[in-house]
Amino acid sequence: MVHVRFSLLLFALPAVLAAQAAVEYAAGAARAATTTAAPAQSIGKSTGGAFDKLNRTLQDTQKTTPAPPKAASSRVAAPKSAAVQPVSVAPAPAPKPEVAYEDPSGIQEGIEYAEVIRRFGPPSLMVTAGQGQETLCYAQKDQNFDVTVLAGKVTSVQRTGGRN
Numbered sequence: 001m002v003h004v005r006f007s008l009l010l011f012a013l014p015a016v017l018a019a020q021a022a023v024e025y026a027a028g029a030a031r032a033a034t035t036t037a038a039p040a041q042s043i044g045k046s047t048g049g050a051f052d053k054l055n056r057t058l059q060d061t062q063k064t065t066p067a068p069p070k071a072a073s074s075r076v077a078a079p080k081s082a083a084v085q086p087v088s089v090a091p092a093p094a095p096k097p098e099v100a101y102e103d104p105s106g107i108q109e110g111i112e113y114a115e116v117i118r119r120f121g122p123p124s125l126m127v128t129a130g131q132g133q134e135t136l137c138y139a140q141k142d143q144n145f146d147v148t149v150l151a152g153k154v155t156s157v158q159r160t161g162g163r164n
Contacts, residue, residue, distance in 0.1 A: 104138035104145045111154045116147065
């Protein structure tokens with residue numbers, strides 16, 4: 001179905017756009033030659049008709065596209081009625097409440113990496129400097145906290161900006 005639409009757009013759209021360019025040229029020539037707007041109105045109607053016809057063609061193609069073949073089944077399917085059955089849609093789940101993390105100014109040397117992530121949340125930026133060494137960057141208002149983690153433990157905390 002998507003391929004049919006794409007093919008139609010690939011081949012029909014350039015033709016329609018070329019026709020539109022010709023129509024616009026004709027509309028400009030008509031305005032230059034006469035002072036009445038009647039020729040331009042009829043050209044506009046014909047352009048609208050062309051787009052209308054293209055839209056109907058796309059909708060007809062969508063309706064007549066055959067369904068993909070179904071896998072063979074051992075049971076015989078019951079005939080379906082011609083009426084369209086409404087589809088019930090389950091309501092979207094309620095959004096989860098936002099987790100409140102602690103202030104990153106509370107990060108201290110010696111804290112385990114897992115505890116830092118649990119208490120202070122995921123960092124704004126994480127830089128891996130080498131095997132087993134990472135720098136976690138936390139930003140809060142006008143202060144930044146660069147936390148160096150080596151072998152799973154905080155080894156240093158650098159505060160920049162704001163109050164030191």
